[in-house]
Amino acid sequence: MTEPKLKMEALHVYKSFGDVKVLHDVSVRVHSGEVVALIGPSGAGKSTFLRCVNNLQPIDSGTIEVDEELIGYRKVGDYLEPLPDKEAAAQRARIGMVFQNFNLFRHMTAVANVMYGQIEVLGRSKAEARASAMDALKRVGLVGREDRFPAQLSGGQQQRVAIARVMAMDPTMILLDEPTSALDPELRVEVANVIKGMAANRATMLMATHDIPLVHDIADYIIFMVDGRIVEAGSAEKILTNPEHDRTRSFLTAMES
Amino acid sequence: MTAATEASKAVYFPVRSKFPWGQFLQAAVVIVIVGWVIVSFVVSGVFDFATVARYLFGPQIWAGLWGTVSLATLSTAIALVLGTLVALMRISSNRVLSGVAAAYVFFFRGTPMLVQLLIWFYAIPRMIGQVRIGIPFTDVVWVDQPASVFFTPFIAGLFALSLAETGYMAEVVRSGILGVDQGQRDAAAALGLPRRKITTQIVLVQAFRIILPSAGNQYIMMIKNTSLAYTIGYMELLLTVSRIYYSNFKYLELLLVAAFWYLVLTALITFLQQFLERRFPAR
Numbered sequence: 001m002t003e004p005k006l007k008m009e010a011l012h013v014y015k016s017f018g019d020v021k022v023l024h025d026v027s028v029r030v031h032s033g034e035v036v037a038l039i040g041p042s043g044a045g046k047s048t049f050l051r052c053v054n055n056l057q058p059i060d061s062g063t064i065e066v067d068e069e070l071i072g073y074r075k076v077g078d079y080l081e082p083l084p085d086k087e088a089a090a091q092r093a094r095i096g097m098v099f100q101n102f103n104l105f106r107h108m109t110a111v112a113n114v115m116y117g118q119i120e121v122l123g124r125s126k127a128e129a130r131a132s133a134m135d136a137l138k139r140v141g142l143v144g145r146e147d148r149f150p151a152q153l154s155g156g157q158q159q160r161v162a163i164a165r166v167m168a169m170d171p172t173m174i175l176l177d178e179p180t181s182a183l184d185p186e187l188r189v190e191v192a193n194v195i196k197g198m199a200a201n202r203a204t205m206l207m208a209t210h211d212i213p214l215v216h217d218i219a220d221y222i223i224f225m226v227d228g229r230i231v232e233a234g235s236a237e238k239i240l241t242n243p244e245h246d247r248t249r250s251f252l253t254a255m256e257s
Numbered sequence: 258m259t260a261a262t263e264a265s266k267a268v269y270f271p272v273r274s275k276f277p278w279g280q281f282l283q284a285a286v287v288i289v290i291v292g293w294v295i296v297s298f299v300v301s302g303v304f305d306f307a308t309v310a311r312y313l314f315g316p317q318i319w320a321g322l323w324g325t326v327s328l329a330t331l332s333t334a335i336a337l338v339l340g341t342l343v344a345l346m347r348i349s350s351n352r353v354l355s356g357v358a359a360a361y362v363f364f365f366r367g368t369p370m371l372v373q374l375l376i377w378f379y380a381i382p383r384m385i386g387q388v389r390i391g392i393p394f395t396d397v398v399w400v401d402q403p404a405s406v407f408f409t410p411f412i413a414g415l416f417a418l419s420l421a422e423t424g425y426m427a428e429v430v431r432s433g434i435l436g437v438d439q440g441q442r443d444a445a446a447a448l449g450l451p452r453r454k455i456t457t458q459i460v461l462v463q464a465f466r467i468i469l470p471s472a473g474n475q476y477i478m479m480i481k482n483t484s485l486a487y488t489i490g491y492m493e494l495l496l497t498v499s500r501i502y503y504s505n506f507k508y509l510e511l512l513l514v515a516a517f518w519y520l521v522l523t524a525l526i527t528f529l530q531q532f533l534e535r536r537f538p539a540r
Contacts, residue, residue, distance in 0.1 A: 056447060085452050086451055095447075103440035103441060104444070107463055117449065
């Protein structure tokens, strides 16, 4: 079997908020069709790293490439300069993102949420956008709820609409920022099942999460972070069954209890 | 077998309300006070109600009413547009823009509307001299006249009230923008929307819904603030009734007529606001 294509490569990413180093020499690779899980205690920089990958937040140094294209910056000599807003926006359109708090547009119905980016960013016609929105809503099991507003949906349903919104944009990879953390156990299962379905369809995903059972089910590769640094990285099987570092072991033990 | 388990003897303890003596007493006191005010109003004979009735729908009133409604509505609409711009400048990361916006709000909110009105009517025309409005470097000229002619009471009133109101509206809109969750911006940015569309289609749309009650409030205030333009001779409700009472000396009756119409306008705006709030429910 040939080595799968490299989808995302982050090299030596540094970022500080004031004096606080939130990312310290973080390097991550994600291959096509792979699911990579970022785990670690709160404040480890998992979410920040995800937000940097689609340039929602600037970095201090380092490079992040998706499909061999530098994200958010261009090289000028030995420096990186931020891309103009339009080009940065066009790059974000190709990278999907699912948020912990769903972040559905509150003034739009479910189907309008899924249509919006297709129309405004991809330039699809309303009819086209509606058709693929309904298709995406069908895949997350929400046909019949398309005309509800976010406030009329449960948390699990909102997160599934948010996932449909990402799927309808046909992203090259998907970032998931603690997608199941804000949900109670019953709703967690329905969202986890949708994410498992995406993994089964070979979607390339980078997911920050505390949801160890979900990681166990779908992750190919696990990265364990503490205080903005990668402590340990390896195949999911190795990290979950035989971690090298005590810190990783104690974290996983705490998560299981 | 204990008594509690025997269905035939079960007691279900329905809740019974007591007569609310406290509330009853409060209501009685309020009714007595309000009744006393109304009765002494009518009995005192200060008001000649026949005169009130005669002018209430009089033909002169309509002109004043139109003067009030047109100036207040235009000023509020202009203030909403300019106030949105000032609010966006205020939250901009560009320090010069946010500084200028803060200074604008400070000056226009910090000085009385009446003072600004008098400046626009008496001082500004002398400062400017000649007013020319057209497309620069072409022969297209719409207005070319002395400022003292251009700044009619209506124009001066429009400048003064809309620019002063912009100061208040900027803060109202800014509070609305701050009320929109950061996650909404993140989600739009992650979908690949450029900054301008995020601001107009996501942030401002939601901000305007948030500020609807406050904006209605500002509109109602503006209806009554147009009465300040009385001082520069603008034909609004108060000037209209004062012209009448200077000739027939029925001061109180005509002020009552004006008050009646201010209340009607306030009721209409309240209705409009409630209609919009129902049409666009908070989500």
